[in-house]
Amino acid sequence: MSVTKKKRISKKNKSAWRKTDIQDVEQFLEDQRQEERIGTFADKKDADLFVVDATPQKVKPIILTPKEKRKLNAKKPMRSHQALENTSKVQDPIVKRNHVKQKKNGRNIELEVCNPTKGRHRQANSDRARYYEKLDQRLADKNSNLKTAKDIWQVEDFRDKIPGLKDEKGWISRELALHITGNVGRKVVKTHESLRHSTTKAKKFEPPHPGLSYNPSLEAHQDLLAKVVDREEGIIKTEKHLQRVTTRMFSKVTPEQRDLRRLMEMSEGVGDEADEVVENEDKADENDDKAYHTVNAPVENKKKSKHARRNELKQKELKRQHEAKKALKKQTADLLRIKSIRAEVDAEAEELNELKKHRKKVAEKKKFEPKRLGRHKFVEPDIDVNMPEDIAGNLRNVKPESSLLKDRFQNMQKRNILPTTVIASRKLAKIKRFPRSSHKEPGVSYQDLRQQRKATAAAAAAAKDTIKL
Amino acid sequence: MRRPNKYESGEATQYISRRTAIRRLQISLNDFRRLCILKGVYPREPKHRRRAQKGSSEIKILYHAKDIRFLLHEPIVWTLRDYKIFAKKTGRDRAIKDFRNLKRRLALYPEIKLDHIVKERYPTFIDALKDLDDCLTLLFLFSTFPSLHLIPREQSNLCRRLTIEFLHYLIASKSLRKVFISIKGYYFQAEIKGQKVTWIVPHYYPFKPQSKHEVDFKVMSIFVEFYTIMLGFVNFRLYHGLNMAYPPQFPSSVLQDNPETLKDESTFVSDRIAALNFELLRTDKVQEDEEDPDIDMELLEQDGDSKRIIKMKQDAQEVARLRTLFKGLKFYINREVPREPLVIIIRSFGGKVSWDSTVFAGATFDEADETITHQIVDRPSLTKQYISRDYIQPQWIFDCVNQRQLLPTNKYFMGEVLPPHLSPFVDAKRDAYIPPEERALHDPSLIETHAQSDDESEEEAADEQAEQMLLDAQLERAFHDENIEDKKYGGRDGVSKEDEEVPSDEDEDDEEAEDDEEEELDPKTKRKLEEQQKMSVQSGKVHKVNKRQVHKAEVDEHRLQARMVKPRHRDLFRKLIREKQSKEKEEWLLRKKRRNIEATAKEAKKTAKREARKAAATAAASAAKLSSK
Structure with missing residues (x-):
């Protein structure tokens, strides 16, 4: 605490004297008088002087997290219900209003559990106990491996399970029993045979090619390699074919050429027309007197004469007669040709037969091939092979090729169990991003600029120094 | 309407x-x-x-x-x-x-119950066995997976448990038939209740992540979910078929309780179960005594011997031999060799096996055990070697099983370049050209004949004969030594020796019986006997096969066959004949080619040898000249 110096005031007049501050003196004298009245501090006891502070210390205000606030708020009555609250000071004019007793928010279950008063409380308690028992059982079952420890292939009759259906006296026929099961609520569902029908004749297990051995014999390995090469060549061939048929079908030009061509194409006829117009004008000047003349001959409606028509008809009739005669002649001639005709017919039949056979063969072959189940066609996966340099010849250094999981997955696709799918990577939508209008880039302050200037100056000075030295 | x-x-x-x-x-x-x-x-x-x-x-x-x-x-x-x-x-x-x-x-998570679906999809147990190929391959694969996205850890643990249970059944029933190491993994084929079940076990390498784009993990996981339930039921049924307790337990005699085991019993037991090296608890107390296949064969005998029955009998015999292939042998697996496949194979053919106890729990004997007959190693050399055992590479085990006999170990010794590992899934008796090398691999007896038939020139033959003699002598001596050793260590293959001894005893008995008979006979029969004894043994003639007649008989038979073919099958018959002919022709061509190649090679070798000898002679002559000078 700083003691402020008193301002000196002139004491020239009486009135000036009155302005003198004598409060401190007065205060002191007052204090002295007080002491005289009630005694000094030294005379007093501590207990008289001090009082034990019984009021609690001021607690720091608790800062609630938003989550806690939310929780607290949840306990409060809803805002939306505030409008329904009666805030009026006016008393209800109807004295005997039927008050609806508002239920408390939920039951106090703990109370019900600890000291059940009603029958349903006791019932609930016993139910809960049973539930926990069951739960324990369930958890124990989950951990043990006894889930599958039973013989499901034991021959059993559905009639044994339902009491009353056990047919000892031969009164209940099987059909009747089946009917009853449906009505009792335990219907016997028959699986239809189509379910077990396999859609492919391909083998479940394909024996591995001997060249797949970790230490194959030379022949087997060569054979496998030849297979791989064959496949690869086939792929290359189709690729080449596709390229020939698509990409290479079109000639390539440089961009300049392309632009030039476009220019030419677009300006086709523009300059010519102008020229032509000029020329035409010249020509028009030259031969103004010549008549209009087209390239095509004029169409004439020329009528045939009656005589010509008659003649035509006659000719037609003659031709028809001639043809009939010819056909008859051929028929008689064919009688002699029966043998060769038969041969022809036979040849045709043979051809048809061949075709039939071929179709049958194709159909048979198709039975072994994977079916087209979905949008994508099954493509035979690449053959796994160890290249000659990878074959170590001992078990320690085997280089495992192919992943078994992939192999199985593709095998299932091959056997029509799974449709062939291509897992597409989900493309993220293109989002155009831009800064908000409310958000601005932090600018450069004057202070920064000054610092920058200083730094550059210092650098320059240092550089100068070095040069001088 | x-x-x-x-x-x-x-x-x-x-x-x-x-x-x-x-x-x-x-x-x-x-x-x-x-x-x-x-x-x-x-x-x-x-x-x-x-x-x-x-x-x-x-x-x-x-x-x-x-x-x-x-x-x-x-x-x-x-x-x-x-x-x-x-x-x-x-x-x-x-x-x-x-x-x-x-x-x-x-x-209270709602669990899916699949029991009825398993029953519905596989109405009989055999149906389930028929579909076990996929199931086993997938489960063996998933048992190697860590916990992945979409594949919870419990699932892979369950897969591991079920596959181990299945392997225990395999060992107990001795139903493994074929094994093959491929670059994909290990192929196993077992015969369970007459069904051939084949599955692939991946190589034992660290898990390699699979890209999502190739395989739909979710789908595979659902398949596995179903297959785990199915294999659980199958295992239960299989175990009960063998009178074994399910879930697998050990008899109390196998595992003595000591403080270490009592500390954490469940993991201790599960480790031992995963080791696959102990017999499991049986419910019937009777030790295995499998005689039923023989009985079946006897029953079949009454039906007369058609070709099929003879073949079946042969197969049964072969299988019976295969089941005790490694009986009496004791294997030790070195650290670098994948343990599990070898343990399965060795144990399912009756062998005893152990490994380094630091590699995996459940080792029964250690490397220093002198009764070990084979040690499986996959490294070029070993510092400490025991003379009493063969150091072989793992392929020997696989090849022995595929050929259903114990092969000579010399080709599979440590550090040797191994003979090719052939696929057992290719029929060795197929009628096509099989190069002599491959045939020799299937039937080792062919090697020697092949080698002997090669050397026709007298000098070479003499040379080689001498070498052969030397080798034979060495082998004989080695065999003798081995026998002595065996006697010392209590005989490692005592079974075979007993077998050898038994027939000789019988022979002696027979002779004695004959002697007894002679004393009792009356003079008339004695004279007859004497006459019989006078009859001398004449030198036998070689039975000559009339090739022409045989050929003619064959042709006749063929013609008869052709006539008996129904007209609607004629085309098929012709096709078959044509195929056969073409195949024969191809085979003949290849054999001829080979013969030509070999002949030229031999010629070249001979000329080289002759030239070398000539050169040596000239050199000797010049040397002699020099010395005389």
């Missing part, structure tokens, strides 16, 4: 698109996928797609309408719907942080 509209009957009603099916079943696409896999309902390809799709020609995934109708009855559809409810409720609990309820709900 109303005229039926288009697509109201026929193929259009037989098929249902996936969308429609989902709508009809009121489940989500993922649930539908799961349901289909669990129930074994697969998409179909219609005959006429346009008709089946009611005029639309884009390729949709179609299902048989009957299949979908069948799915409507399925009780697990309700469980799948319960999942949806469960997800909603737990999601709510989690959102409002009601963890008490959440815990309760999680404990």
